Amino acid sequence: xxxxxxxxxxxxxxxxxxxxxxxxxxxxxxxxxxxxxxxxxxxxxxxxxxxxxxxxxxxxxxxxxxxxxxxxxxxxxxxxxxxxxxxxxxxxxxxxxxxxxxxxxxxxxxxxxxxxxxxxxxxxxxxxxxxxx
Numbered sequence: 001x002x003x004x005x006x007x008x009x010x011x012x013x014x015x016x017x018x019x020x021x022x023x024x025x026x027x028x029x030x031x032x033x034x035x036x037x038x039x040x041x042x043x044x045x046x047x048x049x050x051x052x053x054x055x056x057x058x059x060x061x062x063x064x065x066x067x068x069x070x071x072x073x074x075x076x077x078x079x080x081x082x083x084x085x086x087x088x089x090x091x092x093x094x095x096x097x098x099x100x101x102x103x104x105x106x107x108x109x110x111x112x113x114x115x116x117x118x119x120x121x122x123x124x125x126x127x128x129x130x131x132x133x
Contacts, residue, residue, distance in 0.1 A: 010086035011066060012065045015106075018078040018120050024039045025074035026124045028114050030058040034070055036115040040097075047097040067108055073111040076120035081107040 004073050013106065028034050040048040055061040057070060065083030085091065085107040093101040112118065117127070 010065075010084040012068050012077055012084070012087055014069065014084040015082050016078075016080040019076075024122060024123060025077075026114055026122050028057060028073045028111065029032060030068055032057050032114050033116075034073075034111060036070065036109055037050075038066070038109040038113055040066070041108075042099055042103045047094075047099050047105075063105070065105065067111070069107065069109065070111065074120060075111055075114055075118060075122070078108070078110040081105075081109060083107065116130055 022036070025129050033054055035054050037051045038049070038053065039046055055067075057067060060067070062070075064081065065081065065087030068087065069079055069081040069083070085102045085104060086101065088105040089097075089101075090098050091101050093099045093103060
């Protein structure tokens with residue numbers, strides 16, 4: 001029997017997207033500053049909750065799985081994310097948030113804005129150059 005090569009991978013699961021049809025829209029991408037509301041939980045117990053939290057995508061300000069789940073979102077879109085331990089707090093967990101080691105994280109996240117744009121109908125190509133980034 002052949003032994004597996006390389007490192008094991010972990011995959012983020014997008015459990016739900018609401019509304020399910022959000023195109024055309026301005027989708028979040030690397031270097032965008034996004035504003036989000038989110039609730040993070042482990043086994044139904046909330047460990048973190050934020051409203052209008054701003055972060056730059058790609059800056060590693062957020063746990064890797066949460067940040068990955070924010071890419072390609074539209075303004076006003078809500079996603080339910082399931083983050084495996086390798087993309088969350090890993091084998092160490094988080095004493096700060098009370099997350100045990102090897103915990104799968106669940107996030108309920110709503111994208112409120114991208115680069116100070118809050119209208120869900122706005123399209124990146126319709127904005128002035130300075131407003132696009």
